[in-house]
Amino acid sequence: MSEDNPALAEREYMDYDVVIVGGGPAGLAAAIRLRQLAIEEDFDLSVTVLEKGSEVGAHILSGAVIDPVALNELIPDWKEKGAPIDTPVTDDHFIYLGPSGGLRLPNFFMPPLMNNHGNYIVSLGEVCRWLAAQAEELGVEIYPGFAAAEILYNEDGSVRGVATNDMGIGKDGQPKDTFMRGMELRGKYTLIGEGVRGSLSKELIRKFNLDEGREPQKFGIGIKELWEVDPSKHKKGLVQHTMGWPLDNKTGGGSFLYHFGENLVSVGFVVHLNYQNPYLSPFDEFQRMKTHPVIRETFEGGRRIAYGARAITEGGFQSVPKLTFPGGALIGCSAGFVNVPRIKGSHNAMATGMMAAEAAFEAVKDGRQGDELAAYPAAYEKSHVYKDLKRVRNVKPLWSRLGTVLGVGLGGIDMWMNQLGIGLPFTLKHKKPDHASLKKASECKPIDYPKPDGKLTFDKLSSVFLSATNHEEDQPVHLKLKDETVPINFNLPTYDEPAQRYCPAGVYEVVRDDDGSNPRFQINAQNCVHCKTCDIKDPTQNINWTVPEGGGGPNYPNM
Numbered sequence: 001m002s003e004d005n006p007a008l009a010e011r012e013y014m015d016y017d018v019v020i021v022g023g024g025p026a027g028l029a030a031a032i033r034l035r036q037l038a039i040e041e042d043f044d045l046s047v048t049v050l051e052k053g054s055e056v057g058a059h060i061l062s063g064a065v066i067d068p069v070a071l072n073e074l075i076p077d078w079k080e081k082g083a084p085i086d087t088p089v090t091d092d093h094f095i096y097l098g099p100s101g102g103l104r105l106p107n108f109f110m111p112p113l114m115n116n117h118g119n120y121i122v123s124l125g126e127v128c129r130w131l132a133a134q135a136e137e138l139g140v141e142i143y144p145g146f147a148a149a150e151i152l153y154n155e156d157g158s159v160r161g162v163a164t165n166d167m168g169i170g171k172d173g174q175p176k177d178t179f180m181r182g183m184e185l186r187g188k189y190t191l192i193g194e195g196v197r198g199s200l201s202k203e204l205i206r207k208f209n210l211d212e213g214r215e216p217q218k219f220g221i222g223i224k225e226l227w228e229v230d231p232s233k234h235k236k237g238l239v240q241h242t243m244g245w246p247l248d249n250k251t252g253g254g255s256f257l258y259h260f261g262e263n264l265v266s267v268g269f270v271v272h273l274n275y276q277n278p279y280l281s282p283f284d285e286f287q288r289m290k291t292h293p294v295i296r297e298t299f300e301g302g303r304r305i306a307y308g309a310r311a312i313t314e315g316g317f318q319s320v321p322k323l324t325f326p327g328g329a330l331i332g333c334s335a336g337f338v339n340v341p342r343i344k345g346s347h348n349a350m351a352t353g354m355m356a357a358e359a360a361f362e363a364v365k366d367g368r369q370g371d372e373l374a375a376y377p378a379a380y381e382k383s384h385v386y387k388d389l390k391r392v393r394n395v396k397p398l399w400s401r402l403g404t405v406l407g408v409g410l411g412g413i414d415m416w417m418n419q420l421g422i423g424l425p426f427t428l429k430h431k432k433p434d435h436a437s438l439k440k441a442s443e444c445k446p447i448d449y450p451k452p453d454g455k456l457t458f459d460k461l462s463s464v465f466l467s468a469t470n471h472e473e474d475q476p477v478h479l480k481l482k483d484e485t486v487p488i489n490f491n492l493p494t495y496d497e498p499a500q501r502y503c504p505a506g507v508y509e510v511v512r513d514d515d516g517s518n519p520r521f522q523i524n525a526q527n528c529v530h531c532k533t534c535d536i537k538d539p540t541q542n543i544n545w546t547v548p549e550g551g552g553g554p555n556y557p558n559m
Contacts, residue, residue, distance in 0.1 A: 009181050011163060011181050011182055011183060011184045012181070012183055012184070013161075013183065013184035013185070013186055014048075014183065014184070014185055014186070015046075015186050015187075016046045016047060016048045016141075016161075016185060016186070016187045016188075017045045017046045017047065017187060017188050017189070017360075017364045018030075018034055018045070018046075018047045018048075018187050018188065018189050018190070018191065018357075018360050018364070019048055019050070019161050019162060019185045019186070019187030019189075019190045019191070020047065020048065020049045020050070020190075020191045020193060021049075021050050021148045021162055021190070021191070021192050021193060021194050021198075021200060022049070022050070022051065022192070022193035022194040022195060022198075022332070022334070023049050023050075023051030023053070023056040023057075023128060023132060023142060023144065024060060024128060024193055024195055024332060024333075024349065025124070025127070025128060025131070025332060025346045025349045025350045025353070026193035026331040026332025026333070026334070026349040026350060026352060026353035027049055027051075027191065027193035027331070027332070027353060028049065028056075028128060028131040028132055028134075028135055028353070029070065029074055029131070029349070029350035029351075029353035029354050029357070030191050030193065030331060030353035030354065030356055030357040030360075031047050031049050031135045031138075031140040031142075031357070032074060032075070032131065032134055032135050032138060032140070033074060033353070033354045033357035033358060033361075034047045034140075034357045034360065034361055035047055035135070035138035035139050035140055036138065037357070037358065037361045038139075038361070039138065039139075041365070043361075043365055045361065045364060046141075047139070047140045047141070048140070048141040048142070048143065048185060048187075049132075049135065049140060049141070049142045049143070050143050050146050050147075050148045050162065050164065050185065051142065051143065051144040051145070051146070052145075052146065052147035052148070052194075052547055052550050052551075052552075052553070053144060053145070053551070053553060053554075053555070054144060054145050054551040054553075054555055055129075055144045055145075055555075056128050056129055056131075056132040056142065056144055057125035057126065057128045057129045057132075057556065058125075058144070058553070058554065058555045058556060059195075059530055059553055059554060059556065060124050060125040060128050060556060060559065061124070061125070061222070061224060061308040061309070061310040061554075061556055061559045062124040062222075062310075062345075062346060062559070063124075063222075063224070063256050063258060063266060063268060063343065064121070064122050064123070064124040064127075064258075064266070064346060065089060065116055065119050065120065065121055065122075065239055065258060065343070065344065066085070066119060066120055066122055066124070066127070066344070066346045066347060067118075067119050067342075067344055067346075067347040068085070068118070068119070068120060068347070069347050069351075069384065070346075070347045070348070070350035070351040070354065071083070071085075071347075071350065073351075073354070074350060074354060075134060081134070082130070083127065083130050084122065084123065084126040084127060084129075084130055085120045085122050085127065086120075087120055087121040087122070087236060087237055087259075087260035087261060088118075088119070088120055088121075088237060089116040089117065089118075089119045089120065089121060089237055089239050090236070090237030090238065091235070091237060091238045091239065092107055092110075092114075092115065092116050092117075092239050093238065093239070093240040093241070094107075094110060094114075094240075094241050094242075095240065095241070095242045095243075095294060096242070096243055096244045097242050097243070097244040097245040097292055097294060098244060098245055099245050100292075100293065101293070101294070102242065102244075102292075102294040110412070111341075111412055111415035111416050111419060112419055113341075113342060113391070113392070113415060113419065114341060114342060114415075116239050119344075121237065121239065121258045121259070121260035121266075122260070123261075123558045123559060124346060124559070125556050125557070125558060125559050126558060127346075144551075145550045145551035146164045146183070146550040146551075147164060147165050147547035147548070147549065147550040147552075148162040148163070148164060148185075148194070148200060148547070149162075149163060149164060149165035149182065149199070149546070149547050150162060150163040150165070150182075150200075151200055151203055151204065152184060152186065154327070154370060156326075156370070157326065158325075158326035158327040158370040158371070159190050159204075159325060159326060159327030159328045159370075160186050160187070160190075160327060160370065161184060161185050161186035161187045161190055162184075162185055162190060162200065163182050163183065163184045163185070164182040164183050164185070164550060165182050165547060165549065165550065166179065166180065166181055166182045167179065167180040167182075167549055167550065168180055169475060169476055169549075170474050170475065170476075171474055171475065171476060171477070173476060176474070187328075188327075188360075188363075188364055188368075188369035188370065189327060189328050189329075189360045189363065189364070189369065189370075189373065190327060190328035191328055191329055191331050191353070191356050191357070191360065192204065192328060192329070192330050192331065192334045193330075193331045193332045193333075193334055193349075193353060194334055195310075195332070195333045195334065196219070196310065196311040196312060196313050196333045196334075196336075196532055197219070197311055197532040197535050197536055197545070198334055199544075199545060199546050199547055201330060201334040201335075204325055204328075204330070205321055205330075207325075208322070208325040208326075209322075210321040210322040210323075210325065210330070211321045211322075212322070214318065214319055214320065214321055214322075215315060215318040215319045215429055215430040215431075216315065216319065216430050216431075216432060216433040216434075217313060217315040217319045217321075217336055217433070218272070218273070218274065218313070218314040218315040218316075218319060218396060218400075218430055218433075218434060219272075219273045219311050219312060219313060219314055219315075219434055219533075219536045219537075220252075220253065220270045220271060220272045220273055220311070220312040220314050221270065221271055221273060221282050221309060221310075221311055221312070221502070221504065221531060221533045222268055222269070222270045222309065222310050222311070222312050223268060223269050223270075223282060223283060223286045223308075223309045223504050224266060224267070224268035224269075224307070224308055224309070224310075224559060225266075225267050225268070225304050225306065225307050225463075226264060226265075226266055226267075226304070226305050226306035226307075226558060226559060227264070227265045227266075227267060227298075227299055227302045227303065227304050227305065228263055228264060228302055228303050228305055229263055229264075229265050229298060229299060229301070229302035230263075230300070230301040230302055231263050233297070233298050233300075233301070233302070234259055234263045234264075234265070235259045236259050236260060236261075237259060237260070238257070238258070238259040239256075239257075239258055239259075240256065240257040240258075241254060241255065241256050241343070242254050242255045242256075242289075242294070242295075243404055243408065244404065245289075245292060246285050246288045246289055246292075247271070247285060247404070249403040249404050249405055250275075250276065250403050250404075251271065251272070251275045251276070251277075251280070251404075252271070252272030252274070252275075252399050252400065252404065253269065253270045253271040253272050253285075254269070254270060255267070255268065255269045255270075255286075255289050255295065256268050256269075256270075256343065257295070257298060265298060265299075265302075267290065267295075267298075267299070268286075269282070269285060269286035269289050270312065270343075271285060272314065272399075272400070272434075273311075273434040273437075273502075273533065273536055273537050274400055274434045274437040275437065275438075276437055276438060276439045276444070277438075277439065277444045277445075277447070278438050278439065278440075278441050278444060278495040278496055278498040278501075278539075279441065279444055279445070279446045279447045279496065279498075279501065280447060280501065280502075281447070281449065281501035281502070282501075282502060282504060282533075283309075283460055283463075283501075283504040284447075284449040284501075287449070287452060287457040287458065288449060288450065288457070290456055290457060291450075291456065291457065296456060299456055300456075304458070304466065305466070306466055306467070306556065306557065306558060306559055307458075307463040307464070307466040307467050308467050308529055308554055308556050308559050309504040309505065309529050309531040309533070310529075310530075310531050310532075311531050311532045311533050311536055312333075312338055312345075313333050313336030313337075313338050313345070314336075314338060314340050314396055315336055315396070315430060316336070316338070316339070316340060316389050316392065316393055316395075316396055317386075317389040317390050317392075317393035317427070318393055318427050318428075318429070318430065319336055319430065320335055320336055320337065320389070321335055321336075322377070323335055323352075323356075323376055323377045323380060324372045324373050324374065324376055324377060325372065326370060326371060326372055327369075327370045327371070328373075329356045329359070329360075329373050329376050331349070331352045331353045331356045332345075332348075332349035332350075332352060332353060333345065333349060335352065337349060337352055337385055337389065339388055339389060339392055340392065340395060340396050341392050341395045341411065341415065342388075342392070348385045348388060348389075351383060351384070351385050352380065352385060355376050355379040355380055355383065356373065356376045358375070358376075358379070359373040359374075359375035359376035359379065360373055360376075362375060363375075391415070391418035391419075391423060392411075392415060392418070393427050393428070394411065394414050394423075394424055394427065394428045395408075395411035395414065395415065396411075396430070397428035397429065397430055398410050398411045398414070398428065399411060400430070401428075434536055434537060435536065435537055435538060435539050435540075435541055436539070438495055438498065438537075438539050440494055440495065441494065441495050441496040446496075460504065460505060460506040461506055461527075463504075463505075464505045464506060464527050464529065467505075467529050467554040467555070467556065468554060468555035468556070468557075469505070469526070469527060469528070469529055469553060469554045469555070470526075470552065470553075470555065471525060471526045471528070471548055471549070471552040471553065472548075472549055472552060473526055475548060475549050475552075477523055477525045478525060478528070478545070478546045478547060478548035478552075479507065479523050479525050479528065479534065479543060479544075479545060479546075480543070480544045480546060481523075481542055481543060481544075482541075482542050482543075482544060483542055484521075486540050486542045487499065487508075487510075487521035487542070488510070488519055488520065488521055490540065491538075491539065491540065491542075492510060492519060494539075495539055497510050497521070498537070498538075498539065499534060499538060499543070502533050502534070502537045503531075503533060503534055504529070504531060504533070505527045505528060505529045505531070506524060506527050507523060507524050507525065507527045507528050507534070508521070508522070508523060508524075508534065509521075509522040509524065510522070525548070528548075528553065529553065529554045530545075530553045530554065532545050
């Protein structure tokens, strides 16, 4: 049978002690820590990292201002080793924007944990490339361009590894001349660090009920551009955050501008995905934000050189799922350790990767495999990550319930009280998932977004071009509809099909005949920048984001 259909042929496999999915901060920190421990104790330990991007860093997108606390622990001499971390934060601005002006809040007004003193502005993609080099020097095998598409299970139900997807499958589902069967990577333990709303994480959380007793995970969408600005407008080391306009008081989010490197400015916009108006377009809100007088002056005379988008976990302390399952663990944003008010998560991702690595190393050294790494959640509950998230746990719920002005104000007071050890003695709930927050289109007003000028503001397609996104066109669509009738028969009349607007890459369109009749739902999967927003925000949870062929997607050089 396998001779007639090569897709049914038995897969080859490789055995490792620890298999890690995802070449981001969490996965690479875990790999490095595992090999450090193996070398320190002269113990033979094999470690591999699978990365679906064409190279490590290709799918990494973050602001990014990083707290070096975890890196200091992992690689204390990172400066001497040439880490691409060389722009310390020198100034912090926090501004509340109105339609035509802004009010800068004095730094002494901000809770101490919001202070960026000692942090660095970086390209997180470049940091990950450097971490990958450190990992390989220690003996870690890294395989970019291979997407982990399937969880492998032992007969007792424990996880025994992952399988990469088959390559060279046509849109018709049949093998092409370029067909290559996927590979099984089997491990005594498997660490899942595939980032926000990963396809394997979803399966594991569901199969092992890891979210039982937890609040729903909450998300935002972060959209980012990298600009080369006029040298006279560059203020190296400046970190600027804004809230308010163009979002209304009920819609959470805000912007960031980070000045670093040689005349580079990262500018981005985050919209919390519990927004209510189905006519809202996060991409267009971002473009509109750049026209504000406080923002636009930075970019006049500059040029945009990169673009990307990524979902962000925002649930925090009360949404972190159970971290372990038989045979492995969730690390980094697969579990969700972002500190929302600090707008930081990379340090927590690295720290949880290291904690899971230490638990896995001891287990393998003791001759165990396939059981639960109980030492990992125990370490987490004693860590700075746990403390970090616990003291800001009520900021996001207050913001969601009371709006930006009152909610953030009360959240700031709660952070000050926590600093003094007298914070709220209870944990607020998130109540409902983000996909359940949309109102019907009939209850909302359409938003009239200005046309892009091609200099400061842009359209989606020219932006996707800058992301260097590429997918093999003749492959099965990786954005799968559970029911193909839902977009037109339900979402369109109920919500004016919000996928047309929440996607920052123009993947989803409602196309009609010239006379406006016969609406059809079109998926331009080749545009997908792997942000996962559709999987999160679709009101009927009808879209399932899965991995395309390995190596597909964006190719961010410096995001």
